[in-house]
Amino acid sequence: MRIDKLLFFLRFAKSRSLAQNWAEAGHIRVNGRRVEKASLSIGVGDVITMPMGEIVVTLKLLSMPIRRGPASETVLCYQLID
Template identity: 50%
Template sequence: MRLDLLLVRLRFAKSRSVAQHWIEEAHMRCNGERVTRADLPVATGDVLTLPIGYTVRVIAIESLPARRGPAAEARSHYRELDRNA
């Protein structure tokens, strides 16, 4: 699954265009590597580092969502590894 689509389905971004812009800023990491391409394939087991506001969220993908569902459903697809304030 594409990274931009995953961010939308996990409810980190409101739309794919917002996700693509966020990825192109190059502050995001996937498995420790800086990400600059929205079409980067993401799989189960990958670790994403996401700068959100003034915090950094590190999540591990446990399963790939089939749709953009409610927030509780979206949270069931990833596990929070660390949260820095």
């Protein structure tokens, strides 16, 4: 799954175009490497680091979401890392 679609499905971005802008601006890291394309493929087990407001969020992808569902469903797809 593409990084922009994943962030939209996991409800970190309000729109897919916003997630595309974040990725292309270089604000996101996957497994420690800077993302420069919104088309980057993401898989289960990848670690994603990104700024959210004034904090930095790091999460590990546990499963792939199949849709942009309710928040209670999406939180089961990742684990926050401190």
